[in-house]
Amino acid sequence: MSTVQGRLRIAVQKSGRLADRSLELIRDAGLKWVKGHNDLLYRVENYPIDLLRVRDDDIPTFVADGVCDLGIVGENVLEEDKNGGATAEVVMPLGFGRCTLKLAVPPTLAYEGPHSLQGLRIATSYPKILRRFLNDNGVQSDTVVMRGAVEVAPRLKLASAICDLVSTGATLEANGLIAKETVFESQAVLIKSPTGPEPELAHLLESIIERMAGVVSSQGAKYVMLNAPRSALDEITAILPGAGAPTVMPLMGRDDAVAVHAVCQEAVFWETLEKLKAAGASAILVLPIEKMM
Numbered sequence: 056m057s058t059v060q061g062r063l064r065i066a067v068q069k070s071g072r073l074a075d076r077s078l079e080l081i082r083d084a085g086l087k088w089v090k091g092h093n094d095l096l097y098r099v100e101n102y103p104i105d106l107l108r109v110r111d112d113d114i115p116t117f118v119a120d121g122v123c124d125l126g127i128v129g130e131n132v133l134e135e136d137k138n139g140g141a142t143a144e145v146v147m148p149l150g151f152g153r154c155t156l157k158l159a160v161p162p163t164l165a166y167e168g169p170h171s172l173q174g175l176r177i178a179t180s181y182p183k184i185l186r187r188f189l190n191d192n193g194v195q196s197d198t199v200v201m202r203g204a205v206e207v208a209p210r211l212k213l214a215s216a217i218c219d220l221v222s223t224g225a226t227l228e229a230n231g232l233i234a235k236e237t238v239f240e241s242q243a244v245l246i247k248s249p250t251g252p253e254p255e256l257a258h259l260l261e262s263i264i265e266r267m268a269g270v271v272s273s274q275g276a277k278y279v280m281l282n283a284p285r286s287a288l289d290e291i292t293a294i295l296p297g298a299g300a301p302t303v304m305p306l307m308g309r310d311d312a313v314a315v316h317a318v319c320q321e322a323v324f325w326e327t328l329e330k331l332k333a334a335g336a337s338a339i340l341v342l343p344i345e346k347m348m
């Protein structure tokens with residue numbers, strides 16, 4: 056595929072677990088497109104950018120080779136794809152698509168540590184990451200590569216253990232398997248091409264990355280406003296989760312109390328509000344943040 060002159064390209068998963076969240080992030084960064092008849096390529100209307108919709112396995116190569124300038128992919132796929140050649144650069148973690156590559160065994164296998172897998176067969180879709188884990192632990196095992204439904208391998212007597220992605224653990228449980236080792240922790244990441252775009256598009260690329268960073272950091276962040284007795288100010292600001300220096304303002308006609316405004320980078324739970332109240336805070340408001348830069 057040849058690159059289109061004068062347009063940036065962003066690779067996203069066409070369908071699957073990352074597809075919707077990837078488009079949502081791009082939309083929140085201010086890009087607009089209409090779904091046309093071309094399923095592979097969405098043309099962005101308000102910037103010279105195209106969204107290339109592909110299998111997630113192809114995204115690292117497209118970005119490493121400069122066919123796409125940016126891409127959104129799971130760290131697990133990126134890691135498995137490493138081959139010593141040109142690699143895409145990780146720009147930032149995106150906070151979604153969190154999952155863990157785990158080793159799991161049936162209850163009939165007496166597991167006492169990685170050495171219990173010595174000489175056994177392990178089914179996985181991630182042979183390279185698994186091989187590295189086994190080497191690091193000095194274990195020699197055979198791997199059976201399966202593209203999906205890895206969890207059925209022990210029942211079919213294809214393998215004695217599996218190494219697959221887990222998030223809720225429901226699939227392992229449904230297949231009677233028990234997780235034993237964490238092999239790799241993953242989430243979706245933004246990657247960029249090492250070759251860089253045409254010089255005229257460099258500024259646009261940086262601006263899109265900066266906007267995406269703003270969207271990611273505002274996710275889960277809250278703007279908290281409250282009134283606090285002056286005497287409890289230190290205690291109250293210490294309770295506010297992930298807040299930098301809050302803004303402290305006088306309250307008209309009240310020398311003993313102040314208004315506190317803070318951006319909390321972490322989730323603000325009901326428990327936090329209860330603690331703030333117990334410390335003397337009142338009129339507590341928690342507001343969502345739409346954009347942050």
Ligand SMILES: Nc1ncnc2c1ncn2[C@@H]1O[C@H](COP(=O)(O)OP(=O)(O)OP(=O)(O)O)[C@@H](O)[C@H]1O
Pocket residue numbers: 068069070071072073109110111112128129130131132152153154220221222223241242243
């Ligand atoms: N159970 C899960 N929970 C959260 N994230 C997951 C889970 N399983 C996979 N992921 C993440 O989502 C990515 C895409 O998963 P998906 O199952 O859609 O991939 P796929 O079947 O390989 O899709 P494709 O057709 O694009 O090749 C994975 O590589 C991983 O980073």
Ligand SMILES: O=P(O)(O)OC[C@H]1O[C@H](OP(=O)(O)OP(=O)(O)O)[C@H](O)[C@@H]1O
Pocket residue numbers: 072202203204206219220221222223224225226227
């Ligand atoms: O811990 P859980 O929440 O149960 O999730 C784990 C399952 O999710 C992924 O598969 P997916 O459903 O994406 O299907 P696939 O194997 O066809 O890609 C993974 O391969 C597991 O099978």
Ligand SMILES: [Mg+2]
Pocket residue numbers: 110111112
């Ligand atoms: Mg895939």
